[in-house]
Amino acid sequence: MRSFFQTSALVLLSLGLGGILAADEATQAAPRTKPQPAQEKSKTNDATILVPMLEKEADVRAHYEGNQLLQIGAMVYSPDHSQVYTRSEPMPMEKIKTIFDTSKDKDLVTIGFNKTWSGKDMNEDATYLSEYFFARGYQRVVVYYNPIPSYPKYEIVLDKTNPSRERRPLLTANREMEWAKLAWNFHGARTQTDMNLTSYALCEFWERELTEEEIYQQEAIGSSMDSAFVSEFQKAQKEWRIFRTSEVSRKSNWFRGVRLLGSSIRNNTYCKLTKERLRELRLSPDH
Numbered sequence: 001m002r003s004f005f006q007t008s009a010l011v012l013l014s015l016g017l018g019g020i021l022a023a024d025e026a027t028q029a030a031p032r033t034k035p036q037p038a039q040e041k042s043k044t045n046d047a048t049i050l051v052p053m054l055e056k057e058a059d060v061r062a063h064y065e066g067n068q069l070l071q072i073g074a075m076v077y078s079p080d081h082s083q084v085y086t087r088s089e090p091m092p093m094e095k096i097k098t099i100f101d102t103s104k105d106k107d108l109v110t111i112g113f114n115k116t117w118s119g120k121d122m123n124e125d126a127t128y129l130s131e132y133f134f135a136r137g138y139q140r141v142v143v144y145y146n147p148i149p150s151y152p153k154y155e156i157v158l159d160k161t162n163p164s165r166e167r168r169p170l171l172t173a174n175r176e177m178e179w180a181k182l183a184w185n186f187h188g189a190r191t192q193t194d195m196n197l198t199s200y201a202l203c204e205f206w207e208r209e210l211t212e213e214e215i216y217q218q219e220a221i222g223s224s225m226d227s228a229f230v231s232e233f234q235k236a237q238k239e240w241r242i243f244r245t246s247e248v249s250r251k252s253n254w255f256r257g258v259r260l261l262g263s264s265i266r267n268n269t270y271c272k273l274t275k276e277r278l279r280e281l282r283l284s285p286d287h
Contacts, residue, residue, distance in 0.1 A: 044153075046177060051110070051144050051154040053180040053187075059105040060138070063112045064129060065090045070111075072096075093132060100136040109133045113145035113157070126158035134162040168282055171209070179205060192261065199267035206274040213281050244273045 055061050061073040069090040111129050126143040133141050143158040171179060182205055186198035214237060222230050251269040255262035
């Protein structure tokens with residue numbers, strides 16, 4: 001038999017996904033069929049999928065030149081308004097540490113090696129880089145390299161969490177890889193229909209994660225406090241879902257008449273809000 005918390009979570013899950021499917025039939029989130037991958041990459045290893053997706057989420061995206069020289073990467077707008085990835089000139093890490101010391105967001109750093117070292121040197125440099133950013137208060141450092149510069153096939157050298165900032169991860173390793181593959185398919189979508197299908201799959205993923213977190217939170221509250229606090233938490237989550245539905249509708253209404261694009265905007269907004277809420281609950285300092 002299902003526990004009270006499991007039953008509540010199933011109801012919340014059905015209400016949550018219902019928000020993207022039933023709000024407006026004229027601009028419903030996506031067809032109710034399971035998405036198929038937009039492209040097959042049978043020879044693509046997991047790191048080659050994971051690294052680009054982590055870079056999109058990173059608070060610091062950098063490249064290491066060796067000799068304690070770091071290039072900082074950023075997405076900028078070109079004159080034709082398209083986004084282009086660019087890097088700074090190599091800068092001495094000792095001279096720019098204040099930038100990282102004073103940064104507000106410190107969840108994730110991704111660092112690529114700009115050349116191939118021997119295994120020993122690569123591991124030593126990766127350790128040095130992680131310790132440098134951990135000393136600045138960052139939570140996680142991922143260091144990678146591309147053994148064949150002319151072909152994107154990444155290898156992860158180090159993926160480490162700051163031991164002095166231990167906390168529950170936003171996603172477990174297996175779930176993170178699942179997310180990366182879904183996001184990889186979304187960013188590789190070649191048609192608007194593929195974008196809608198893959199963005200809907202991401203909606204399902206984040207809603208499932210949020211529902212599982214709600215189970216965790218309710219059980220944690222119920223084990224240490226009386227049932228009134230559980231009821232308050234459930235009420236708060238219900239109010240948040242009403243807010244999410246309102247925001248999703250508001251954003252998608254800006255694209256009324258453009259049905260396929262509106263569906264993608266709806267799904268992307270839903271994903272963003274759900275992920276933010278999950279982060280608030282799962283990465284709370286109290287847990």
